Amino acid sequence: MTAAPAATGTAIGMSGLTVRFTTRRSQTTALDDVSLDIEPGEFVTIVGPSGCGKSTLLKIVAGLVKPTSGDVSLLERPVRGPQKEIGFVFQKAALLEWRGARANILLQAEMRGMDRAQAARRADELIEMTGLTGFEKALPHELSGGMQQRVALCRALLHSPPVLLMDEPFGALDALTREQMNAELHRIWRETGTTVVLVTHSIAEAVFLGTRVVVMSPRPGRIIRTFPVELPAHRDYAQVMSDPRFDRLATDLRGLLGSAAANH
Amino acid sequence: MTENSLDTAGRQAAADQAGGARATAAGPGGVGADGRDGTPSSTVVKPPTGGGRPPRPTLGRRAVTFADSLWRPALVLAVFFAAWWFVAAREYVPNYLVPTPGQVWETMTTQWSELARHTVVTLYETVLGFVLAAALGLVTAVAIAYSRTLDKALYPIVLFAQVIPKIAIAPLLVVWFGLGLTPKIILAVLIAFFPVVISGVAGLRSTDPELLDLAATMGAGPWRTFRKIRFPNALPHLMAGLKVAVTLAVVGAVVGEFVGASEGLGYVLLLANGNLDAPLLFADLILMSAIGIVLFVLVEIAEALLIPWHASRRAGVSLTTS
Ligand SMILES: Nc1ncnc2c1ncn2[C@@H]1O[C@H](COP(=O)(O)OP(=O)(O)OP(=O)(O)O)[C@@H](O)[C@H]1O
Ligand SMILES: [Mg+2]
Numbered sequence: 001m002t003a004a005p006a007a008t009g010t011a012i013g014m015s016g017l018t019v020r021f022t023t024r025r026s027q028t029t030a031l032d033d034v035s036l037d038i039e040p041g042e043f044v045t046i047v048g049p050s051g052c053g054k055s056t057l058l059k060i061v062a063g064l065v066k067p068t069s070g071d072v073s074l075l076e077r078p079v080r081g082p083q084k085e086i087g088f089v090f091q092k093a094a095l096l097e098w099r100g101a102r103a104n105i106l107l108q109a110e111m112r113g114m115d116r117a118q119a120a121r122r123a124d125e126l127i128e129m130t131g132l133t134g135f136e137k138a139l140p141h142e143l144s145g146g147m148q149q150r151v152a153l154c155r156a157l158l159h160s161p162p163v164l165l166m167d168e169p170f171g172a173l174d175a176l177t178r179e180q181m182n183a184e185l186h187r188i189w190r191e192t193g194t195t196v197v198l199v200t201h202s203i204a205e206a207v208f209l210g211t212r213v214v215v216m217s218p219r220p221g222r223i224i225r226t227f228p229v230e231l232p233a234h235r236d237y238a239q240v241m242s243d244p245r246f247d248r249l250a251t252d253l254r255g256l257l258g259s260a261a262a263n264h
Numbered sequence: 265m266t267e268n269s270l271d272t273a274g275r276q277a278a279a280d281q282a283g284g285a286r287a288t289a290a291g292p293g294g295v296g297a298d299g300r301d302g303t304p305s306s307t308v309v310k311p312p313t314g315g316g317r318p319p320r321p322t323l324g325r326r327a328v329t330f331a332d333s334l335w336r337p338a339l340v341l342a343v344f345f346a347a348w349w350f351v352a353a354r355e356y357v358p359n360y361l362v363p364t365p366g367q368v369w370e371t372m373t374t375q376w377s378e379l380a381r382h383t384v385v386t387l388y389e390t391v392l393g394f395v396l397a398a399a400l401g402l403v404t405a406v407a408i409a410y411s412r413t414l415d416k417a418l419y420p421i422v423l424f425a426q427v428i429p430k431i432a433i434a435p436l437l438v439v440w441f442g443l444g445l446t447p448k449i450i451l452a453v454l455i456a457f458f459p460v461v462i463s464g465v466a467g468l469r470s471t472d473p474e475l476l477d478l479a480a481t482m483g484a485g486p487w488r489t490f491r492k493i494r495f496p497n498a499l500p501h502l503m504a505g506l507k508v509a510v511t512l513a514v515v516g517a518v519v520g521e522f523v524g525a526s527e528g529l530g531y532v533l534l535l536a537n538g539n540l541d542a543p544l545l546f547a548d549l550i551l552m553s554a555i556g557i558v559l560f561v562l563v564e565i566a567e568a569l570l571i572p573w574h575a576s577r578r579a580g581v582s583l584t585t586s
């Protein structure tokens with residue numbers, strides 16, 4: 001795994017991002033004047049009501065959607081087109097239906113022209129870590145939704161990217177597996193110093209994983225507030241859940257999201 | 265694996281399969297059409313630990329699946345021949361119009377070497393025309409799917425080539441290229457080309473935009489994206505188009521032979537027609553159909569090998585028409 005990039009400057013910089021989608025029938029403002037700076041090694045979690053532009057925000061950072069106005073930078077360079085120093089986990093698993101789980105993970109290596117043997121070893125590690133052992137050859141339609149998401153996660157981690165963008169990666173998992181995956185992701189983040197931006201609908205997940213929680217308003221999406229998470233850098237799931245600071249933050253977030261939805 | 269799949273196929277297979285509870289999925293090589301009862305067990309539910317995939321079906325099992333896929337069409341054919349024989353033998357229709365199956369069979373066996381020679385000629389024209397149409401069609405489809413300019417420029421030409429009646433230009437082709445094989449092959453190409461282009465474009469354009477986004481974040485160039493994502497994704501559409509194309513290629517070749525030829529099944533058909541030789545006419549028609557059916561089945565087999573993963577294959581739905 002690559003070491004953390006030198007902790008200077010910003011890993012991701014967004015200033016005054018506005019996005020308007022014009023379709024034949026209507027015009028939607030998905031994001032309205034969003035500014036956010038993320039430092040290297042941070043784990044930022046984003047929560048907000050459905051349709052407020054969270055996915056759009058991640059795609060802008062990845063260079064897949066062009067903002068109507070505003071600037072984005074990734075690793076100190078302006079984003080002008082698709083970025084490849086990232087690992088992206090899409091909201092849908094987006095797997096190739098003709099490839100088995102392992103081959104789907106290795107797509108990352110093939111597309112980047114990485115060393116085969118090394119990539120294969122890394123893939124096996126990730127398969128083991130995410131509990132996909134025994135399903136290496138299973139096609140996507142033979143996997144459960146949660147397993148598909150885990151394959152997508154492995155694929156995003158295969159090349160040890162300095163920046164990881166994740167769009168509700170654990171949405172399709174059961175509560176227990178989700179906790180395990182959260183703990184696993186937390187460990188990966190701690191060990192690699194990767195910068196992570198993760199979108200989630202789960203307040204518990206946002207607080208457990210994040211060093212900062214960003215709360216967005218209903219459409220047009222704005223950042224209402226960001227909360228620093230005052231929990232130790234090294235977290236244990238059971239400990240965090242029983243920590244009074246976790247409770248307080250979760251209650252605040254729930255209140256804020258609730259009132260934002262009510263005012264809408 | 266499932267109870268209901270244990271009809272004809274399962275009953276015979278159960279004997280020679282130790283530990284009978286195996287997935288009866290037609291498997292990647294399950295030859296061609298595996299009837300409508302294609303087992304839903306192809307989505308194998310595995311235990312959470314260990315597991316692995318079910319073993320590939322054995323050769324014996326595959327043969328049984330194949331036999332199972334044949335008995336229904338065989339039955340239909342048998343009924344058809346019986347009805348034909350009944351009508352012809354009782355002379356409900358005059359014999360010089362509809363001969364009996366026996367007469368046709370006799371013509372086939374006595375004139376076998378001649379008929380075989382003509383069949384080979386038509387088969388050659390058809391296959392060559394089909395292969396050329398597939399190659400040209402695919403290249404055109406790629407050009408249209410990738411470039412807006414080429415899309416605008418090529419689509420009208422492709423459409424024009426399609427709507428112009430092939431039978432009307434056949435004489436022109438004969439004038440230009442003589443009585444040899446060339447005009448027949450050109451006609452087969454012209455007629456088989458269109459479905460390949462249309463299905464190829466539809467397939468290439470059906471790629472999930474999210475997959476293309478994914479490819480972009482992997483820094484892959486257009487060639488890699490085409491090879492690893494867009495082309496395999498287009499295959500199910502493309503194979504459907506190829507199945508239509510291969511049957512049309514036969515029509516192209518025969519139309520070419522109608523207009524001017526000294527060999528081939530189309531030429532024999534004209535001769536038989538002129539001589540009011542109904543048995544020969546029928547024998548010729550059967551051979552023409554046989555060419556089409558054999559080629560179609562070959563494309564089906566290719567499809568089963570190339571896209572065993574696709575939903576149309578998994579569900580056991582065969583004979584997809586575009
Ligand atoms: N390509 C597009 N064309 C038109 N409108 C779009 C497009 N992508 C997103 N939108 C609109 O932008 C808004 C934000 O979409 P986005 O997918 O970012 O929401 P989200 O916050 O991720 O929602 P969810 O939590 O449900 O995933 C929505 O109203 C959506 O309809
Ligand atoms: Mg979303």
